[in-house]
Amino acid sequence: MSWDILILDTDFHKIYSIDDEHQINNPKKIIIGSNVWIGCRSLILKGVELKNNTIVAAASVISHSNTEENSIINS
Secondary structure: OOOOOEEOOOOOOOOEOOOOOOEOOOOOOOEEOOOOEEOOOOEEOOOOEEOOOOEEOOOOEEOOOOOOOOOEEOO
């Protein structure tokens, strides 16, 4: 992992359903596999799984899981 990255498993605020008042934006775990490189100033959001041997390009915002190992991802 490089410098100045953020890994956020929450939205830092709660949003409730108007219909039944249950929270609709619950925190979600983040899974980071083995040998994953995360470039500087990247942001990994809740619910993301980074498979083994993944490279995240610098300054990326990752909001969805990658589905294959040995990947290079960016945004």
